[in-house]
Amino acid sequence: MVRPKKDRWTPDEDIVLVSYVQEHGASNWSLVPRNAGLNRSGKSCRFRWMNHLRPGINRGKFTHHEEQIIIHYHALLGNRWADIAAHLTGRTDNGVKNYWHTHLKKKLDIVNGHVDEPIGNPVAAPALVYQVPPVPAPALVYRLPPVPAPSFAPGREGFDYPSIARAPSFGPGREGFAYLPIALAPSFAPGRVVFAYPPNIFISAGHES
DNA sequence: AAGGGCATCAACCGCCGGAAG
DNA sequence: GCTTCCGGCGGTTGATGCCCT
Numbered sequence: 001m002v003r004p005k006k007d008r009w010t011p012d013e014d015i016v017l018v019s020y021v022q023e024h025g026a027s028n029w030s031l032v033p034r035n036a037g038l039n040r041s042g043k044s045c046r047f048r049w050m051n052h053l054r055p056g057i058n059r060g061k062f063t064h065h066e067e068q069i070i071i072h073y074h075a076l077l078g079n080r081w082a083d084i085a086a087h088l089t090g091r092t093d094n095g096v097k098n099y100w101h102t103h104l105k106k107k108l109d110i111v112n113g114h115v116d117e118p119i120g121n122p123v124a125a126p127a128l129v130y131q132v133p134p135v136p137a138p139a140l141v142y143r144l145p146p147v148p149a150p151s152f153a154p155g156r157e158g159f160d161y162p163s164i165a166r167a168p169s170f171g172p173g174r175e176g177f178a179y180l181p182i183a184l185a186p187s188f189a190p191g192r193v194v195f196a197y198p199p200n201i202f203i204s205a206g207h208e209s
Numbered sequence: 210a211a212g213g214g215c216a217t218c219a220a221c222c223g224c225c226g227g228a229a230g
Numbered sequence: 231g232c233t234t235c236c237g238g239c240g241g242t243t244g245a246t247g248c249c250c251t
Contacts, residue, residue: 006220006244030236046237047220082239093239098218 009048013038017045018053026054051092058090062099070096070104 009017020036026049029042038045051057062070066088073084081093081100088096 008219008245028236041221042236043222043238044220050238051219079240094219097240102217 009052013040014048014053017048021049021053047094051094056090057092058088059095062091062103066091067104070100074100074104 016036016038017032020032024032024035026046029046032038032042032045033040036045040048069087070084073087077083079097081097085091085093085096
């Protein structure tokens, strides 16, 4: 079977990977595909874990405060996305990089009145448009109402409920950070109704009323 | 309603540095 | 000191969904 060039991870693959990492730890990535039975490269497994499945990842919309931090540190550090992400709670380097290219670069190009000149200069930082507050953004806290799991059906937010329901200890009313199926709910944002899945999984299921 | 263009973001690729042998 | 392996990183691409006409 020929793989497509960009093969999205399925919920089942996510479960396999999370289970493996929980049992063996997040190391020796080259062994993970073979030992876990995944048809992926070790790098792909690592990437999936680090950017989507790892506990504590914040996949909500970037706040104005986070924007300010990204702009500030990009001016200081240049395109060192991992270093910039380290200053943001729960953000990944890939997420920061994407956000920069899709939102901030355009915004700053317009504000600064040029399009081609790079913004990041580690020696002479350009005049910042935003004032950077001294304290990093606090971790987002999500409220997880006890919504019955069966009401979460395939097709809502694109998540395949039955696959995650097979995971142990699943139940509504638990709290945690994005972990597994959140990757399939790209519109997830604070204030939405979620299910929780221990240790740190939640699933977007629509807006609270 | 359809389809073309655009925006967004997940995923891959290639390179680099450090650790281990 | 050299080689190999692995993890980490930034750049880039491709898939998908949304919006506009």
